[in-house]
Amino acid sequence: MKTFFSWLGVTYYLSTEAINTMLAALSELCADGSSLVFDYPDENFFDASEKRVQNTIMMAKAGGEPMQSAFSYSEIEKLLEKHGFLIYELLTPDDIQRDIIDKAGADMKAFEHVNYCLAVRKN
DSSP states (O other), X not given: OOOEEEETXXXXXXXXXXXXXXXXXXXXXXXXXXXXXXEEEBTTGGGOOOHHHHHHHHHHHHTTOOOOOOBOHHHHHHHHHHTTEEEEEEEOHHHHIIIIIHHHTOSOOOOTXXXXXXXXXXX
């Protein structure tokens, strides 16, 4: 049976090994056509100059949950493909700002260096 998995707000706090383990488990559990949505920091996240990003990293660490992982597009694509998932849609902060926030007329800004990904299980 096709299943939808929401894994938002999690990958930041996991090691690459733990993410790999989770994707392997999901791959075993779900049928082809199942979907996984998650957000993840890009490869520039930990070196970002934006104050909001640096504050978030510092607050997570101070709270005992340090952020551990960040990925380039090609890294996340390879990790997903290793477990039978293909990227169906990926939204960068610019995409999120333009296609969602601005269109809604909301007075907010997409979080810098954070991407949203929709992946589909395909053998």
